[in-house]
Amino acid sequence: MVAKLPEEEHPKQAFGWAARDQSGLLSPFKFSRRATAEKDVAFKVLYCGICHSDLHMAKNEWGVTQYPLVPGHEIVGIVTEVGSKVDKFKVGDKVGVGCMVGSCHSCDSCHDNLENYCPKMILTYGARNHDGTITYGGYSDLMVAEEHFIVRIPDNISLDAGAPLLCAGITVYSPLRYFGLDKPGMHVGIVGLGGLGHVAVKFAKAMGVKVTVISTSPNKKQEAVENLGADSFLVSRDQDQMQSAMGTLDGIIDTVSAVHPLLPLFTLLKSHGKLVLVGAPEKPLELPVFPLIAGRKMVGGSCIGGMKETQEMIDFAAKHNITADVEVIPMDYVNTAMERMLKGDVRYRFVIDVAKTLNP
Ligand code: NAP
Ligand code: ZN
Numbered sequence: 001m002v003a004k005l006p007e008e009e010h011p012k013q014a015f016g017w018a019a020r021d022q023s024g025l026l027s028p029f030k031f032s033r034r035a036t037a038e039k040d041v042a043f044k045v046l047y048c049g050i051c052h053s054d055l056h057m058a059k060n061e062w063g064v065t066q067y068p069l070v071p072g073h074e075i076v077g078i079v080t081e082v083g084s085k086v087d088k089f090k091v092g093d094k095v096g097v098g099c100m101v102g103s104c105h106s107c108d109s110c111h112d113n114l115e116n117y118c119p120k121m122i123l124t125y126g127a128r129n130h131d132g133t134i135t136y137g138g139y140s141d142l143m144v145a146e147e148h149f150i151v152r153i154p155d156n157i158s159l160d161a162g163a164p165l166l167c168a169g170i171t172v173y174s175p176l177r178y179f180g181l182d183k184p185g186m187h188v189g190i191v192g193l194g195g196l197g198h199v200a201v202k203f204a205k206a207m208g209v210k211v212t213v214i215s216t217s218p219n220k221k222q223e224a225v226e227n228l229g230a231d232s233f234l235v236s237r238d239q240d241q242m243q244s245a246m247g248t249l250d251g252i253i254d255t256v257s258a259v260h261p262l263l264p265l266f267t268l269l270k271s272h273g274k275l276v277l278v279g280a281p282e283k284p285l286e287l288p289v290f291p292l293i294a295g296r297k298m299v300g301g302s303c304i305g306g307m308k309e310t311q312e313m314i315d316f317a318a319k320h321n322i323t324a325d326v327e328v329i330p331m332d333y334v335n336t337a338m339e340r341m342l343k344g345d346v347r348y349r350f351v352i353d354v355a356k357t358l359n360p
């Protein structure tokens, strides 16, 4: 048998920006993608959000990065080609891809529509496809993915501000639902008002929940209350403010990207309250046990959401007019954007205008 050249197996020439080393700096990169298989959808990328995970991965902060890395998992665009066995999508449809592009389709998690917890789940970038090739994300001109992992973007969702729903949106929507923090009258805390945090406030409010933002940035207070609809705002480094809110929260969604103390958050919870971690700092957090025992409190985690729930989330967002607050940037601004995100200097998500600004 004659071995196939990579370009025969991956005949679609693609172009994007990639990180090459732990500096995390991105630069132009040519690569190839697979031909559209019978169950695949190919689409032209229009916009891609910048998630803090892209930065963690570009800098290899989680120790799993393989370079070159083309990040991006908040990807939206327009379908250009569908395989012969694709029935849900056609050329011209508005679609998106989030954090995963594959799973085994046969384990318990897959059967329960929880592909995100499949042991063989394939991440959108920096992972291995079923055929052994590396996946590349949405900081690039075109995407090819299995139909099952394609999300339909409702007509009233704008594509730039809607892109961040595909990771940030589902990552906070899923735990609000799963941990039962979606009941009107409940009081939920959102820690970290960044990309994930600001859409968490919007989703929780749309579910009828009372929301308190817990933030290190006093200058975000006015926006949180007036623009995002939060009911109250606590500066986490202000002990008096934190003290005054002791024992008031039914649950907390913690979106913080860096190491931070959990004890003050446990103190905010009522007895039986739940702290759900979705932020993924590079180093382990310290877990004080006594406050958990004393109040029968719980700590949990959550990873994005399954495809069925992702579509449900985006349809819910469309119904309630929820999108991200975005700063749309050109591709060659990506390194500056990453730096600014790290400093918390973004309101609240950078989105790359890929179609207009990615020049091969
Ligand atoms: P982001 O936009 O940078 O927001 C993170 C926020 O955390 C900041 O805006 C800041 O909010 C707060 N923060 C930063 N450093 C802090 C510190 N030292 N102490 C306390 N608070 C701090 O990031 P993102 O895109 O929302 O992502 C957040 C985290 O979630 C990242 O670790 C990312 O990798 C992870 N993530 C996880 C999943 C999942 O499935 N579990 C999915 C997506 C992302 P304030 O200014 O309000 O304090
Ligand atoms: Zn993400």
Ligand code: ZN
Pocket (backbone or CB within 6 Å): 103, 104, 105, 106, 107, 108, 109, 110, 115, 118, 119, 120, 121
């Ligand atoms: Zn599976």
